[in-house]
Amino acid sequence: MNLPALSITVPRVPVGDGFKAGVDFLKDNLAWLFDIIGTIIEVCVEFLGVTLSEPSATQLFVAASVVVAVGLWLRGHRYSATIPFAVWIAVWAAEAYGGATTAMLSQLDPVLFTWAQSLFGEEARFVYPQLLPAIPLFLALAVLSFTMTRDPRQRRLAIYVICGLAAFIALHFIVGVQLSLLVTMLFVLVAWLIAGTGLAIFSLLGFLLIISMGLFDDAMSTLALIIVATAVAVAIALPLGVLAAYNDRVSNVLKPVLDFMQTLPAFVYLLPAISFFSVGEVPGVIATVIFAMPPGVRLTELGIRQVDKELVEAGEAFGAPDSQILRNIQLPLALSTIMAGINQVIMLSLSMVVIAGMVGASGLGNQVYTGIAQAQIPIGFEGGIGVVILAIYLDRLTGAVTRFSPAAKAQRAAASR
Amino acid sequence: MPPLLVGRRVLRGRTTEEGTVPAVRADKLYKVFGKRANKAVELLGDGRHRDEIKQLDVTAAVIDVNFDVKAGEIFVVMGLSGSGKSTLIRMLNGLLEPTAGTVEIEGTQITGLPPAELRRLRSQKISMVFQHFALFPHRTVLENAAYGLEVRGVPREERLVKAKESLGLVGLDGWEDHLPTQLSGGMQQRVGLARALAADTDIILMDEAFSALDPLIRRDMQSQLLELQATLGKTIVFITHDLNEAMRLGDRICVLRDGRVAQIGTAEEILNDPANDYVAQFVEDVDRTRVLTASSVMEPPIPVIDPSHGPRAALRTMRENQTVSAFVVRRNRQLVGAVREGAIGEAVRNGVKELDGLVDGDIERVHPDTAVADLFHQAAESPYPLAVVDGDGRLVGVIPRVTLLAALAPIGSGDDTGNGAGGGEVAADGEGDSSVKGADEGGATAAASDAPAAEDTDSAAARASDGPPEADTAEEGSER
Ligand SMILES: Nc1ncnc2c1ncn2[C@@H]1O[C@H](COP(=O)(O)OP(=O)(O)O)[C@@H](O)[C@H]1O
Ligand SMILES: [Mg+2]
Numbered sequence: 048m049n050l051p052a053l054s055i056t057v058p059r060v061p062v063g064d065g066f067k068a069g070v071d072f073l074k075d076n077l078a079w080l081f082d083i084i085g086t087i088i089e090v091c092v093e094f095l096g097v098t099l100s101e102p103s104a105t106q107l108f109v110a111a112s113v114v115v116a117v118g119l120w121l122r123g124h125r126y127s128a129t130i131p132f133a134v135w136i137a138v139w140a141a142e143a144y145g146g147a148t149t150a151m152l153s154q155l156d157p158v159l160f161t162w163a164q165s166l167f168g169e170e171a172r173f174v175y176p177q178l179l180p181a182i183p184l185f186l187a188l189a190v191l192s193f194t195m196t197r198d199p200r201q202r203r204l205a206i207y208v209i210c211g212l213a214a215f216i217a218l219h220f221i222v223g224v225q226l227s228l229l230v231t232m233l234f235v236l237v238a239w240l241i242a243g244t245g246l247a248i249f250s251l252l253g254f255l256l257i258i259s260m261g262l263f264d265d266a267m268s269t270l271a272l273i274i275v276a277t278a279v280a281v282a283i284a285l286p287l288g289v290l291a292a293y294n295d296r297v298s299n300v301l302k303p304v305l306d307f308m309q310t311l312p313a314f315v316y317l318l319p320a321i322s323f324f325s326v327g328e329v330p331g332v333i334a335t336v337i338f339a340m341p342p343g344v345r346l347t348e349l350g351i352r353q354v355d356k357e358l359v360e361a362g363e364a365f366g367a368p369d370s371q372i373l374r375n376i377q378l379p380l381a382l383s384t385i386m387a388g389i390n391q392v393i394m395l396s397l398s399m400v401v402i403a404g405m406v407g408a409s410g411l412g413n414q415v416y417t418g419i420a421q422a423q424i425p426i427g428f429e430g431g432i433g434v435v436i437l438a439i440y441l442d443r444l445t446g447a448v449t450r451f452s453p454a455a456k457a458q459r460a461a462a463s464r
Numbered sequence: 465m466p467p468l469l470v471g472r473r474v475l476r477g478r479t480t481e482e483g484t485v486p487a488v489r490a491d492k493l494y495k496v497f498g499k500r501a502n503k504a505v506e507l508l509g510d511g512r513h514r515d516e517i518k519q520l521d522v523t524a525a526v527i528d529v530n531f532d533v534k535a536g537e538i539f540v541v542m543g544l545s546g547s548g549k550s551t552l553i554r555m556l557n558g559l560l561e562p563t564a565g566t567v568e569i570e571g572t573q574i575t576g577l578p579p580a581e582l583r584r585l586r587s588q589k590i591s592m593v594f595q596h597f598a599l600f601p602h603r604t605v606l607e608n609a610a611y612g613l614e615v616r617g618v619p620r621e622e623r624l625v626k627a628k629e630s631l632g633l634v635g636l637d638g639w640e641d642h643l644p645t646q647l648s649g650g651m652q653q654r655v656g657l658a659r660a661l662a663a664d665t666d667i668i669l670m671d672e673a674f675s676a677l678d679p680l681i682r683r684d685m686q687s688q689l690l691e692l693q694a695t696l697g698k699t700i701v702f703i704t705h706d707l708n709e710a711m712r713l714g715d716r717i718c719v720l721r722d723g724r725v726a727q728i729g730t731a732e733e734i735l736n737d738p739a740n741d742y743v744a745q746f747v748e749d750v751d752r753t754r755v756l757t758a759s760s761v762m763e764p765p766i767p768v769i770d771p772s773h774g775p776r777a778a779l780r781t782m783r784e785n786q787t788v789s790a791f792v793v794r795r796n797r798q799l800v801g802a803v804r805e806g807a808i809g810e811a812v813r814n815g816v817k818e819l820d821g822l823v824d825g826d827i828e829r830v831h832p833d834t835a836v837a838d839l840f841h842q843a844a845e846s847p848y849p850l851a852v853v854d855g856d857g858r859l860v861g862v863i864p865r866v867t868l869l870a871a872l873a874p875i876g877s878g879d880d881t882g883n884g885a886g887g888g889e890v891a892a893d894g895e896g897d898s899s900v901k902g903a904d905e906g907g908a909t910a911a912a913s914d915a916p917a918a919e920d921t922d923s924a925a926a927r928a929s930d931g932p933p934e935a936d937t938a939e940e941g942s943e944r
Contacts, residue, residue, distance in 0.1 A: 361598035363559055365663060366587030367615045368580075379602045453602030461645035 070319045085324040088275060092328045095271035096409075100264045101226045104216060108181035109135075111212045115188040118204045119195070127195045131187045138180040185212070211236070227263040231255065238440070242447035246440070253436035260429045262411065269410035270437060272328060272403060273396045276335040280392050284340050285385070288347025289373065298348060305341040313338055313402050321406055331403025331412070339395035346388025350381030382452040390445040397438045411437070485571045486532035487667055487699040488539075488556055493529040493565035495551050498522030501563045514722055525551035527723040529565075535666070538693060538700045540714030542707060548723040549703045553671050556701060557590045558582045569667065587616045591660035595672040597652045599644035605631065605655050606640035612663025623662075630662035631655070633692060650681035654688075661692070670702045674709065686712055707746060711735070711755040719743055731755045751837070752872060758839060759832035761871045762852045762861030768793040771800050775811045775819055778803055789848050792823050797858040801825035802848045829853040832860060836871055843868055 074081070098106045112131070119128040192205035215233075218224045231254040239247035257266050291298040313334055320330035354377050362372040378385075404412025411433045418427020449455060496504045504522045508514065514524040525548040533539040543549050554560040556567055558574050566575040569589055574582060591612055599608050606624060607614075609631050613623035628640060634654040644652055653673060660668045674682045686709060693700060704710050710717045711731040719726040719734065719742075727739035735755055738744035767785040769778045769792045782790050782805050792800040801823040811822055828846040830839060832854060843850055843865050850868075852861040 355598070357594055357596055357598040358600060360559065361592070361594060361600075361611075362615075363583075364557060364586060364590075364592040364669075365612045365615045365659075366583040366585075368583060371615065376600060380600075457601035457643050457645050460643040463646075 066319075070322060074323060081323045085329045088279070088329050088332050089327065091275045092268070092271050092332065095274060096268035099230060099270055100267035102230070103178075104220070105177045105181045107212060107215060108178065108185045111208050112181070112185045112188050114208050115185070115192055115205055118201050119188065119192060122196055122198050122201055124191070124195050127191045128188075131184050131191070135180055135184040139177070142177065142180070227258050230267075231258065234440070238444065242443050246443045246447070249443075250440050253440060257433050257436060260433065262414065262429060262433045265410045265414055265430070266433050266437060268408075269400050269412060269434070272332060272335070272400070272408055272410060273393060273437075273441070276332045276339065276396045276399075277389070277393050279332065280336045280340040280343055280396070281389055283336070284343030284388070284392070285347055288344045288385075288388075289351060291344065291348040292351035292377075293369075301344065305344055308337050309341045313399065317402065317406055326407035328403075328408045330406045331399075331408035334406070335396045335399040335403055338399050339392045342391035342395065343388045346391065347381070347385050350384030350388070351377045353384065354380045379453045381454075383449045383454050386445060386449040386452060390442060390449075393441050393445060394438060397434060397441070400434055485535075486568070487535040487537070487570055488533040488701060489568040490529050490531050490552075490556070491566045491568070493526055493552070493555060493567065494524075494563045495526040495548070495555060495560060496522050496524045496563045505564045524723050526555065526562075529718075529720075529723075529725055531718055531725070531728055533699060533701060535570075535699050536697045537715045538690075538702055538713050540702045540704060540710040540717045541720060542704055542710040542714075542717055543720030544705055547720040549705070549720060550671055552720070553669050553701060553703050557586050557592065557669060587612065587663070587665075589665050590667045590669060591663040591665045593653070593656045593660050593668065593670040593673040595675055597644070597649075597656045597676075599652055599655055599659075601643065601645055603643075604640065605636065605642050605644060605647070608644060608655055609658040609662050611659055612665070616663075626664070627658070627662045630658040633661060634658045634688065649677050650685060653677060653685060657685075657689070657692075661696070661698075665698075667699045667701070670700060672703050672705065675704065675706065682709070689713065707750050708754060711750060719746065732757075732760050753837035753840075754835050756836045756871055757832065758830050758834045758836065758850070758852050758863060759861070761836055761867055762832070762863045763867060765791055765793070765851075765859050765862045768859070769803065769819070770795065771819060771823070773819060774817055775808050775822060778819060779805065779808045779812055782808070791848075791851060791859055791862065792819070793859050797860075799829070799851055799853055799857060799859040802827050802851070804847070824848075827851055830863070831855070836868065839863065839868055 098110075102110070112135075116128040116132060119125075189205050189209060192201050196202075211233075215229055219226060219229055231251070234254055235247050235251045238250040254263075254266075257263055287301065291301050316337060317330060317334050320333045324330045324333065351373075358376055358380070359372055362376050367375070400408075400410065400412035401415045402412070404410065404414070404416040407413075411430045414430030414433070415427050418424065418430060494505045494508065496508070498504065498521055500520045500522055504517050504520050504524055507517050507520075508524055508527050514527065517524065527548075529552060531539070541549050541552060551560060555562050556569075558567070558577065562575055566573050568574065569585060572585065574585060577585065600611070603611075606627050610623040610627035613626055614620075618626070631637065631640060634657050636651065636654050636658065639647065639651065644655060647655065653676075656673070660670075674685050677685060689700075689702075690713065692698075702710075702713055704713075711734075714731060716728060716730055717734055718728045721742055727734055727743050729737075729739075732755070734743060735747050735750065735752065738747055767781045767787065767790050769781055769790050771792050771794060773781075778790065782788070782803075788805045789802055791802050794800060803819070803822055803824065807822055816822070827848050828842045829851045830842060830853070832852055839850060843863070849862040849864040851859055852863060854860050
């Protein structure tokens with residue numbers, strides 16, 4: 048018998064073309080939006096990279112101010128923490144757009160600045176207009192730390208920061224120690240304060256190795272890229288996770304989308320990212336955000352859902368609105384889980400740096416990519432080691448931060464009962 | 465005055481003055497979980513059991529519940545696990561929306577209230593204590609206690625002061641800065657209680673608040689709750705599956721069975737007059753001595769002797785009533801003391817004309833609210849029946865030892881009236897009608913062991929006579 052050949056033609060579904068059409072449509076109609084996003088990301092990454100690798104005196108003062116202000120904020124002095132910054136930003140804007148400070152400076156007798164010029168060199172002239180408002184900002188916050196609160200911890204914090212800043216400036220501008228070493232010392236200090244001696248020693252050796260390989264600037268721009276990508280990912284993931292925890296339908300829709308984001312090979316969305324933002328840091332950041340965000344959403348949802356139902360009910364029973372329950376009960380108790388999510392986001396971001404390097408982001412990823420492209424084993428390996436050092440440093444640091452979460456404190460209290 | 469147990473009943477007089485609006489009212493309340501809830505309510509309304517509507521694929525948790533909780537009352541809802549207690553209490557503060565029926569809080573209907581107003585009403589009128597404490601582990605004990613006020617927007621300093629006060633009320637001075645996890649279970653629940661007290665609401669809901677605690681600590685907490693309620697006069701809706709706890713705490717008890725109310729009444733009513741077999745079975749093994757109070761077992765004080773009468777008259781009164789002792793009571797029913805036949809007889813023979821020197825003023829007096837369990841000790845030490853004396857020193861009843869023992873017998877055993885309204889009656893019917901000479905001369909233990917064999921002169925005497933004014937007093941006592 049002759050069997051008829053059974054052949055059914057499955058129609059071709061134009062998946063790829065459809066996707067391209069969608070990309071083109073977005074590109075044509077929302078170009079302005081992508082421009083804005085791209086510019087913001089680029090400025091952030093570059094600014095952060097420069098701040099980390101060769102901070103200016105202004106940046107140091109502002110950074111020190113931020114540390115003191117965060118301390119004030121956490122101890123309940125919100126106005127004291129924010130008002131100086133508001134004033135500073137206003138002055139800074141006036142200087143940036145109207146040259147107000149420069150104008151004021153030119154009124155003053157140049158004799159006042161000769162000592163500074165002899166100390167800092169000829170550049171001092173250019174540093175001053177921006178530095179000028181930053182110094183009173185820091186001084187104001189330091190004074191507020193002593194006058195607004197009797198909390199000895201805030202005073203101690205202020206004293207440490209003043210000493211640190213003075214040491215940093217003196218060592219660099221007067222003694223002439225290079226910035227990379229001083230920044231390394233800062234990393235070591237942070238590691239020591241948050242995670243203890245072990246990580247401090249590791250970070251000292253690790254960053255010295257990076258410096259000796261001549262990769263410090265690359266490591267800092269990679270770090271900047273990761274910080275920006277993580278910040279963006281967390282800023283998106285946190286509200287999404289909260290929504291998903293509150294609403295089962297959102298959760299059900301989100302799940303496959305997150306799976307899709309995580310499993311779709313990165314190269315596939317790298318292309319459209321480049322067509323939106325052209326090559327450079329930005330598509331790298333975007334690809335990193337897409338790939339790294341899912342665990343942030345998942346663990347935020349999990350953390351909030353895990354909070355004891357009776358505690359939420361207690362909040363409701365005393366008449367607290369949902370927003371208060373979220374802020375005062377659910378988020379604090381979910382914090383250690385959320386931190387675990389952020390840790391995952393950072394780790395996944397690091398695994399993306401090579402791909403980011405491929406599309407033109409500078410940094411260690413680029414180094415590795417160059418190594419691959421030119422078949423230069425040493426270059427690629429050194430870049431890889433740099434990534435590993437950063438990864439371990441950030442992982443242990445975020446892991447240690449979890450110790451400070453309220454739930455972890457409660458657990459320790461229970462254990463020590 | 466003898467040491468009085470500051471009991472829940474002391475407060476009742478005051479609460480009735482507070483007006484007639486119930487603090488909490490449940491009106492034809494239903495809660496049915498499931499898609500076809502409304503259909504289920506219809507069927508349940510026609511009297512079907514919740515198992516009969518299984519085909520609707522719904523869970524009927526609360527069915528046709530009606531009650532009023534008076535201001536200042538401890539209202540206990542009791543039932544086995546799954547009988548709908550938690551569902552019911554969550555409807556009272558609007559955490560759950562009833563499927564049918566309404567809830568009123570101090571005259572305001574809360575069913576159907578917009579969410580914001582419901583939240584305000586909760587924060588101002590009703591607070592809650594939870595079975596597993598539900599303390600916020602990331603906040604100190606003090607901050608936990610201040611939570612209700614924080615939600616209400618009270619400034620920090622002020623609310624911390626109030627929270628500290630209420631922590632003091634529950635005996636947690638000095639623990640303010642600890643985290644809840646550092647405290648033992650009993651202390652944690654005290655924090656839970658302090659949190660509810662600091663919120664300063666008139667109504668407190670307590671869902672199995674003591675069930676997670678060890679028995680001894682549970683008793684402590686119960687006593688503390690009674691004390692606090694006596695001083696603060698809160699309205700408390702207390703949920704429990706423990707009958708003893710219900711009987712100890714409740715001014716009134718609502719027994720839930722499979723979502724329906726089986727009976728609502730005072731502990732004595734439920735114990736002595738169960739509405740159905742279910743309740744009867746339930747109360748079978750309750751510790752009656754903890755539930756019954758002096759007022760519910762006491763008998764009319766007969767005979768009594770006026771202090772102005774001479775010994776001869778006193779002797780005659782006792783002989784007429786076939787009793788060996790009698791209480792001496794003024795016209796305004798103030799108790800003076802007691803006399804014994806032996807001493808009086810001798811005085812008469814010696815020609816003494818005045819009763820004054822013969823009255824034994826040092827006799828055991830108990831408050832009407834004292835639990836029967838707490839009477840045994842005093843009864844054993846006294847040669848006389850116990851004198852039940854109210855707050856103003858008036859004699860309202862007497863408790864002969866045999867009555868005390870009879871009160872221990874569960875209803876139905878040796879009781880032919882069965883439906884007695886008060887424990888006193890049950891006891892009186894159970895025992896003794898014969899011989900005159902009682903066990904009062906012998907040692908206390910001897911008396912106790914003799915008693916079931918049925919003789920106590922006083923109770924016999926009590927039944928033999930019917931002196932009008934005193935009998936009224938006693939009835940008042942046992943009805944309360
Ligand atoms: N959210 C809910 N959804 C479905 N059924 C519920 C829900 N809450 C309670 N129930 C059911 O209602 C009944 C009564 O529960 P509950 O009020 O918790 O009883 P109790 O507190 O007396 O143990 C139980 O059968 C329980 O399974
Ligand atoms: Mg329950």
